[in-house]
Amino acid sequence: MPTNLLQLDIVVPVLTYCALLWWVGRGMSWTRRLITAAVTLVLVAWIVLAERGWR
Known part of the structure; x- marks a missing residue:
């Protein structure tokens, strides 16, 4: 996993969510x-926890 400070897989959905909101x-x-x-x-936190198996 790259250690970039700017990870587009996180930034793009956040910006999209802000624009949609x-x-x-x-x-x-x-x-x-x-x-x-x-x-x-x-809801996002719940989905992430469910995907990770509640660990």
Whole structure:
């Protein structure tokens, strides 16, 4: 695994998510945007833990 500080497999999805959240959340309040971001991060963490076998 390369030890690059800039890993595109992490950066590109994060930027895409931010752009999508901005586009979808144009009519949303900041509170609702933060809740959406938090729920998404929890789901991502849960999926990563499930893939790694809860270790």
